[in-house]
Amino acid sequence: MKTRIPELRKQHKLSQQELAEAVGVTRQTITSLEVGKYTASLVLAYKIARYFGLTIEEVFDFSDVEEG
Amino acid sequence: MMLIKMMTSSFAKPASLEEYRETVKRRRAPLLAGAAAGALIVVLGLAAVPVVCAGMEQVYFLSGLLTGMGSAIAAVSLLAVVKLNRQLRDEQALKNARLEELDERNQAIQKTACTATLVAAMVALIAAVVVFAFVDMAVFRVLYICMLGLMLLYVVVLLVCRRMM
Numbered sequence: 001m002k003t004r005i006p007e008l009r010k011q012h013k014l015s016q017q018e019l020a021e022a023v024g025v026t027r028q029t030i031t032s033l034e035v036g037k038y039t040a041s042l043v044l045a046y047k048i049a050r051y052f053g054l055t056i057e058e059v060f061d062f063s064d065v066e067e068g
Numbered sequence: 069m070m071l072i073k074m075m076t077s078s079f080a081k082p083a084s085l086e087e088y089r090e091t092v093k094r095r096r097a098p099l100l101a102g103a104a105a106g107a108l109i110v111v112l113g114l115a116a117v118p119v120v121c122a123g124m125e126q127v128y129f130l131s132g133l134l135t136g137m138g139s140a141i142a143a144v145s146l147l148a149v150v151k152l153n154r155q156l157r158d159e160q161a162l163k164n165a166r167l168e169e170l171d172e173r174n175q176a177i178q179k180t181a182c183t184a185t186l187v188a189a190m191v192a193l194i195a196a197v198v199v200f201a202f203v204d205m206a207v208f209r210v211l212y213i214c215m216l217g218l219m220l221l222y223v224v225v226l227l228v229c230r231r232m233m
Contacts, residue, residue, distance in 0.1 A: 029173040038173050 001039050002061040005030065008052045023047040088166040092152050099152070102145035109138030190218065 009019055016030040025044065032038035033048075040048065040060070049056045113134030121127045155162045168174060193215045200208040 024167065024170070026167060026171045026174065029171055032173055038176070041172050044172055 001036055001065060002063075003033055003036070004059050004061075005048065006034050008054075008059065012052065019048075019051070022051055085163065085166060088169075089156065089162060092155055092162065092165070096149055096152055099145045099149045103142045103149070106138045106140070106142030106145060109141065110135050111138075113138055186222070190215075193218065 005019070009016070016027045020027045020030045023044065024047070029038065033040055045056045045060055049059045052059060113131050117131040117134060118127060121130055124130075155165050193211060197208065197211045197215055200211055
């Protein structure tokens with residue numbers, strides 16, 4: 001799944017570690033989310049979106065997720 | 069340690085740092101029991117095996133095996149207790165341990181690893197049962213009972229987890 005996390009981090013001048021601490025996960029989880037190796041849970045997606053003041057759809061791209 | 073972590077954290081997720089501190093405190097008792105069990109195995113290996121199995125060909129092997137196994141269990145348990153005590157004294161270490169443990173990716177990795185291990189163990193066990201059916205009936209019976217026990221355990225754990233979620 002594609003995300004806008006790297007772009008949003010740059011905008012807010014945040015390191016992966018700082019974002020990780022803010023949303024209560026490890027830095028490795030943020031790295032995996034950014035490169036698309038790991039898909040965030042609903043709770044984590046909500047925390048990240050809320051941290052940037054956006055909705056989940058504005059941070060995570062669901063276009064390549066199959067329905068059903 | 070992994071088993072104790074699973075037993076004490078999977079069913080009740082510590083929300084705050086204070087709750088996690090209590091969880092860490094609770095983990096010391098089973099670890100100390102593990103250290104005591106390890107010491108008991110060492111005593112069995114050093115004192116009981118040479119007496120009970122006297123005259124047997126593998127008496128030294130059995131004694132050495134139990135002594136080594138018991139020492140390893142006791143040492144690992146005591147080291148884990150020392151690590152937990154350090155976490156309880158150092159706030160930052162406790163925070164880091166909590167973050168590592170509650171991180172959802174780490175939890176997903178552990179679940180995948182457990183599932184893969186279970187599948188591999190079942191495949192190996194089924195293969196061993198089939199092979200020993202032709203080689204040795206005594207070993208076959210033991211493996212067959214282990215296989216049925218593992219399957220039964222899986223079903224019970226699955227039903228318990230279904231009720232909890």
